[in-house]
Amino acid sequence: MGRARTGALAAAGIVLLALGGAGPWLAPSDPLHSIDSAALRLLPPGTVVPALIRSDGKQLPVAGRDSDRPGTLITEWRAEGDDVVYRRGPRWKSVPLEELQRDEAGRPRVIRLAFPLGTDRLGRDLLSRLLTGARLSLGIGIFGVAGATLLGGLIGLVAGLGGRLSDAVLGRIGDSILSVPRIVLVMALAVLIRPGPWVLALLLAVSGWPSLARLVRADVRSLSGSEMVASARAAGAERWRVAFRHVLPHALTTLVVAAGLRVGPFILLEGSLSFLGFGVPPPHPSWGNILGEGRDVLIDGWWITAVPGLLLGLTVVVVNAAADGLRDLMEPRRRPA
Amino acid sequence: MDRGPGIVTLTVVSRVAAGLATLLLVIGLGFVLLELMPGDAAQLAEDPSLSAEDRERLRSAFGLDRPPLERFLTFASHALRGDLGISLSYQRPVRRVLLTALWPTLLLTGSALVIAFALGLGLGTLAAARGGGLVDRVVRQVLPALDAMPPFWLGLLAIYVFSWKLDWLPASHMTSVGEGAGGLFDRLTHLLLPVLVLGIPSAAPVARHHAEAMRRELASAYSHAASAMGLRRARVIASAARNAMHPALTLLGLALPAMVGGAVVVEVVFSWPGLGQVHQKALLARDIPLALGGLLLIGGMVIAGGLASDLLSALLDPRWRRRA
Numbered sequence: 289m290g291r292a293r294t295g296a297l298a299a300a301g302i303v304l305l306a307l308g309g310a311g312p313w314l315a316p317s318d319p320l321h322s323i324d325s326a327a328l329r330l331l332p333p334g335t336v337v338p339a340l341i342r343s344d345g346k347q348l349p350v351a352g353r354d355s356d357r358p359g360t361l362i363t364e365w366r367a368e369g370d371d372v373v374y375r376r377g378p379r380w381k382s383v384p385l386e387e388l389q390r391d392e393a394g395r396p397r398v399i400r401l402a403f404p405l406g407t408d409r410l411g412r413d414l415l416s417r418l419l420t421g422a423r424l425s426l427g428i429g430i431f432g433v434a435g436a437t438l439l440g441g442l443i444g445l446v447a448g449l450g451g452r453l454s455d456a457v458l459g460r461i462g463d464s465i466l467s468v469p470r471i472v473l474v475m476a477l478a479v480l481i482r483p484g485p486w487v488l489a490l491l492l493a494v495s496g497w498p499s500l501a502r503l504v505r506a507d508v509r510s511l512s513g514s515e516m517v518a519s520a521r522a523a524g525a526e527r528w529r530v531a532f533r534h535v536l537p538h539a540l541t542t543l544v545v546a547a548g549l550r551v552g553p554f555i556l557l558e559g560s561l562s563f564l565g566f567g568v569p570p571p572h573p574s575w576g577n578i579l580g581e582g583r584d585v586l587i588d589g590w591w592i593t594a595v596p597g598l599l600l601g602l603t604v605v606v607v608n609a610a611a612d613g614l615r616d617l618m619e620p621r622r623r624p625a
Numbered sequence: 626m627d628r629g630p631g632i633v634t635l636t637v638v639s640r641v642a643a644g645l646a647t648l649l650l651v652i653g654l655g656f657v658l659l660e661l662m663p664g665d666a667a668q669l670a671e672d673p674s675l676s677a678e679d680r681e682r683l684r685s686a687f688g689l690d691r692p693p694l695e696r697f698l699t700f701a702s703h704a705l706r707g708d709l710g711i712s713l714s715y716q717r718p719v720r721r722v723l724l725t726a727l728w729p730t731l732l733l734t735g736s737a738l739v740i741a742f743a744l745g746l747g748l749g750t751l752a753a754a755r756g757g758g759l760v761d762r763v764v765r766q767v768l769p770a771l772d773a774m775p776p777f778w779l780g781l782l783a784i785y786v787f788s789w790k791l792d793w794l795p796a797s798h799m800t801s802v803g804e805g806a807g808g809l810f811d812r813l814t815h816l817l818l819p820v821l822v823l824g825i826p827s828a829a830p831v832a833r834h835h836a837e838a839m840r841r842e843l844a845s846a847y848s849h850a851a852s853a854m855g856l857r858r859a860r861v862i863a864s865a866a867r868n869a870m871h872p873a874l875t876l877l878g879l880a881l882p883a884m885v886g887g888a889v890v891v892e893v894v895f896s897w898p899g900l901g902q903v904h905q906k907a908l909l910a911r912d913i914p915l916a917l918g919g920l921l922l923i924g925g926m927v928i929a930g931g932l933a934s935d936l937l938s939a940l941l942d943p944r945w946r947r948r949a
Binding site for chain 1: 643646647648650651653654658661769770773774775776777778781782784785789882883885886889890893894901904905908909911916917919920923924927928931
């Protein structure tokens with residue numbers, strides 16, 4: 289892979305990890321609650337909305353729509369006598385001027401609220417939700433793969449080194465888990481357990497270990513018969529020693545490469561699960577459940593579907609490319625695809 | 626024709642036996658889930674407001690006082706015979722609900738598989754034959770990018786563009802209501818979007834795999850000899866494709882669980898009345914018998930499909946043909 293591409297990929301990877309780690313702190317607004325659901329409902333990306341400020345500090349956004357002209361956003365407010373009348377959702381509201389914070393000239397203070405990616409059905413800032421959700425969407429996928437790798441590695445090792453019975457039994461169990469589509473399996477398990485994020489990762493791991501175990505087992509089997517191992521045994525090394533010092537490092541390479549290739553699909557799996565309603569429960573955002581909510585407002589709020597989906601897809605593309613790079617790095621005898 | 630019918634039969638029997646063993650384990654998995662699920666018959670029997678006698682009677686009526694192994698065997702024998710209980714949400718036998726939903730899923734998954742393989746094999750062959758260029762880029766970059774996108778997102782995007790904005794194709798269900806409903810054209814237009822959304826991204830691994838296999842074939846001594854002997858390029862490619870086809874069949878079996886899983890998502894997005902949608906709704910409604918039945922049927926389908934492709938690939942093994 290070219291140097292430029294590696295560099296770009298590494299940069300993208302770091303950005304993603306930063307998002308995942310620091311996301312919740314980078315979010316400009318509260319991802320769980322809107323300042324004002326009625327006013328801020330379903331604002332398109334790039335909307336900037338003025339807001340009055342009450343003496344107690346509470347922000348009063350000025351935004352609303354008219355049912356006659358639903359496409360236009362009304363952000364007007366005006367003074368009427370001692371009161372200020374402003375638009376809030378479908379209605380005009382009025383508040384006494386003295387309850388508002390004012391500048392030196394006595395006019396109400398106005399700040400501007402920006403929503404670069406728009407808002408959702410409940411008026412929550414999409415950018416904040418995506419940033420906060422990044423941690424769950426990425427984390428569940430990554431930890432799921434980690435768990436599957438650990439489980440699959442161990443079980444594959446046991447199956448490869450152990451007797452024929454354990455190999456056969458483990459193989460059959462693995463095959464039966466593989467026969468049920470991953471998403472169907474985890475859906476059913478999720479209803480059973482009603483998971484939080486860690487348990488979700490565990491469920492993903494449980495659904496994912498068979499294919500990794502298969503790889504490890506195959507590697508272990510073929511390496512066990514190799515000359516290197518035979519000579520080690522001839523030199524008197526006992527079985528388990530042989531396993532850990534000679535067989536494992538080679539199998540490890542295969543395992544690591546395979547694990548890297550699965551991060552992308554696992555992230556997608558969490559997305560699909562949350563989309564279908566079996567993953568992270570609302571109101572906590574994950575990219576998947578944001579997309580699930582977006583489905584209901586596809587016509588009026590297409591950005592709720594477009595942006596998270598694109599983000600999720602691009603993330604997976606980057607992760608997959610990184611995994612491909614890792615594979616090229618660790619298995620150089622292959623012709624890079 | 627000395628193919629040795631004994632070997633053929635042996636292979637078939639052993640593969641079928643393996644498939645059955647796997648199926649039994651899937652049923653076992655289902656049984657374990659059933660036992661652990663909250664809200665099933667066991668809870669009724671635990672109800673403290675009933676007298677101890679009544680509770681005992683309920684337990685034996687549901688067979689809960691039998692040892693687990695016996696319960697499992699009863700469950701398994703019922704499942705294998707197709708008796709999966711009554712659906713709580715539909716108030717009809719689970720078997721009936723599932724059978725009604727089976728055909729739509731088969732149609733969707735089958736058509737998507739055809740598309741995935743036709744597209745994948747075709748593009749893979751072209752990519753290998755042209756050696757670089759536009760087709761190669763599509764195979765190596767465009768298709769995997771599509772595959773990386775969330776399938777439900779592609780579906781929603783397709784609905785938004787083709788159904789809402791362009792009004793070319795319908796957005797949900799198998800047929801329309803009202804005039805023109807049920808006709809072939811109607812069914813085809815309803816099928817088109819879901820099948821494309823499911824099938825095109827799945828062509829990515831097939832195309833990649835096949836292109837590599839083709840390249841290996843075309844670089845082999847056999848192909849070089851053939852062209853040196855004056856065979857037209859197209860013929861060389863065609864015979865290389867035939868040889869490279871075999872690994873693609875194994876890929877079919879491996880791709881099946883992923884395809885069926887993808888079908889679940891696509892069915893939900895397009896309100897396609899198939900097994901996936903039924904299963905999802907059943908889980909959300911805590912309709913345990915139906916959800917479990919759906920799980921078993923989906924697992925069974927995948928096993929059967931894998932078995933079929935396994936057998937097909939074993940029987941079409943080129944090594945056998947040369948023996949004949």
